[in-house]
Amino acid sequence: MSNKSIVTIATMGIDIGKNSFHVVGLDRRGAIVLRQKWSRGQIEVRLAAMPPCLIGMEACVGAHHLSRKLQAHGHDARLMPAKYVRAYSKGQKNDFRDAEAIAEAVQRPTMKFVATKTADQLDLQALHRVRERLVRQRTSIINQIRAFLLERGVAVRQTAPSSARYPSAAIVTCASCSCRRPGWC
Numbered sequence: 001m002s003n004k005s006i007v008t009i010a011t012m013g014i015d016i017g018k019n020s021f022h023v024v025g026l027d028r029r030g031a032i033v034l035r036q037k038w039s040r041g042q043i044e045v046r047l048a049a050m051p052p053c054l055i056g057m058e059a060c061v062g063a064h065h066l067s068r069k070l071q072a073h074g075h076d077a078r079l080m081p082a083k084y085v086r087a088y089s090k091g092q093k094n095d096f097r098d099a100e101a102i103a104e105a106v107q108r109p110t111m112k113f114v115a116t117k118t119a120d121q122l123d124l125q126a127l128h129r130v131r132e133r134l135v136r137q138r139t140s141i142i143n144q145i146r147a148f149l150l151e152r153g154v155a156v157r158q159t160a161p162s163s164a165r166y167p168s169a170a171i172v173t174c175a176s177c178s179c180r181r182p183g184w185c
Contacts, residue, residue: 008033012055013103014043015095016063022095024103025053035096048073056106058082058098059114067116078106079114 009025012034021043025034038046043066047055052074057063059079070077080102088101105111117125146156 009050009053011103011107012053013099013101013106014055014057014066015099015102016057016060016066017095022099024096024099026103030104030107032100037095044069044073047075050075052076054078054106056080056102058085058102064117064122068118071116077116079116080105080111081114084112 008027010028011026013024013026015022019040021038021040023034023036023038023043024032027033047070053076055070055075055077057067057077057079059081063079067077067079085098085101085105088105089097090101091097146158149156
């Protein structure tokens, strides 16, 4: 990559991958002047050495972190939902064409962008997602226990909090001999 191409880049599109990034740089006229594949270790170093420009990325895993890093280097990093970028893709899907579509989409004045989240916002979002999953798992286990008990002829109400907080409330004793197996004696 020559210094001339670095200076002429006005807009970049980055297709984010797990270990590699496909980068397409456009000049002010919209012509492609850079088309390369960079590793995760190279991306921040190379973009830090470049003059500030408009950089577009799809809002996906790791995009918020990279966006914050690029904004710290003076770049105008913007995130877009993938469904809005898809309309700008040309031909068959591959990583370089995706990066080119991102570079074209980020220049559109009507494009809807995603705000870059702070680390605290991402932490809070992660906590909410984990809690949501735990609630779903708890509900699933309660329903499974209710089904097992119903197979034995024990009907338990569908109130999740009492069953979850007081598991002994789900155990019903036999009326005739006070064993814990109704219908067996």
